[in-house]
Amino acid sequence: MTIRSKNGYYTLKLCIMGDGGVGKTTLVERLTTGKFNPTTMMTIGIDFSLITHEFILETGETILMDITIWDLGGEDRFRFMLPSYLIGADGGLLLYDVNRFTSAMSLPSWVKMWRENSKPRTPLYLIGTKIDLVTESLFSMVENNLYNLKAELGIKDHFLLSSKNNFLVGQLINIIANDMLTIKLQRIELTEHQTVQDTP
Numbered sequence: 001m002t003i004r005s006k007n008g009y010y011t012l013k014l015c016i017m018g019d020g021g022v023g024k025t026t027l028v029e030r031l032t033t034g035k036f037n038p039t040t041m042m043t044i045g046i047d048f049s050l051i052t053h054e055f056i057l058e059t060g061e062t063i064l065m066d067i068t069i070w071d072l073g074g075e076d077r078f079r080f081m082l083p084s085y086l087i088g089a090d091g092g093l094l095l096y097d098v099n100r101f102t103s104a105m106s107l108p109s110w111v112k113m114w115r116e117n118s119k120p121r122t123p124l125y126l127i128g129t130k131i132d133l134v135t136e137s138l139f140s141m142v143e144n145n146l147y148n149l150k151a152e153l154g155i156k157d158h159f160l161l162s163s164k165n166n167f168l169v170g171q172l173i174n175i176i177a178n179d180m181l182t183i184k185l186q187r188i189e190l191t192e193h194q195t196v197q198d199t200p
Contacts, residue, residue, distance in 0.1 A: 010065040012180045015086055017072050017110050018095035019103045023129035023163055027095070028071050030163040031173060038164075046085055047071040053177050065177055086117035091124070091180040093172075096149075098128040098142045098160065104149055111153050119187075123179040125157045125172070126150050132162035 016024045025047065029037045032049045049069040054062060070089075072082050086092070094110055096103040107126075114124055128146050142160065150158050157175075161168040 010063060010181060010184075012065055012067050012090040012177065012184065013070065013088055014067050014176065014180065015070045015072060015089045015092045015114075016095065017082075017092060017114070018127075019106055020073070021100075022095045022097045022103050024071050024095055026163040027093075027127075027129070027161075027169070028069055030166060030169050031069065036164050036166070046073065046081070051173075053173060055174070055177055055181065063181070065181060067173075067177060067180075083113055083117045086114060089118050089122060090184055091122060091176050092118065093125050093127050093176065094155070095127045095129050097130050098145070099130055099133050101145070104145075107149065107153055111155070121183055123157065123176060123183060124155055125159060125176060126153065126155045127158070127172070128160045130162060130164070131160045131167060132164050 016028060018024055026037065028047070028049050029035065032051050047070075049071070051067050051069065053065045053067050055065060070085055072085060092114055094107065094114070096107060111124075118124075126146065126149060128142065131142070134142050146158055146160060150156075157179075159168055159172050161172060163169060
């Protein structure tokens, strides 16, 4: 397979987007170290991490994936440099802080940037972060806000999660990794099929 890296793993690119302070770097830290770091620093421009993810197919076969995680700085002064880093992405996570609804105001511009620089059908998930800070009485309102945002933005998949208590983080990476690999394999199969058809 052409998407295998030199060490024999499948290699996928995941971009994490959203305004500053919504929890992008904290999520990356949870994914890469399994720990919660309450003192993460603001990302200056772009930060890059790597995780190896194990995925078990329905056939029982185990696939290992190197997932390169691109943490895109959310400050306005870095926004001009971000589109080029979205090119070649296999998946994206668009984050906003459910406790700070102003962080959702720029979501349309992030979606526009994503769609202008990623291939069609590349999976994008809308992620509401810091759910651990939401009281039980407000949870249904937060869910409704997420569903409304998802509909407005035309995004199919969504999660509410907490990097602090690791709520649904594992499920998120499992599902997005599966989606990324599935779409990439379909594209490779289509390309190989077209190449065979075009061969005299």
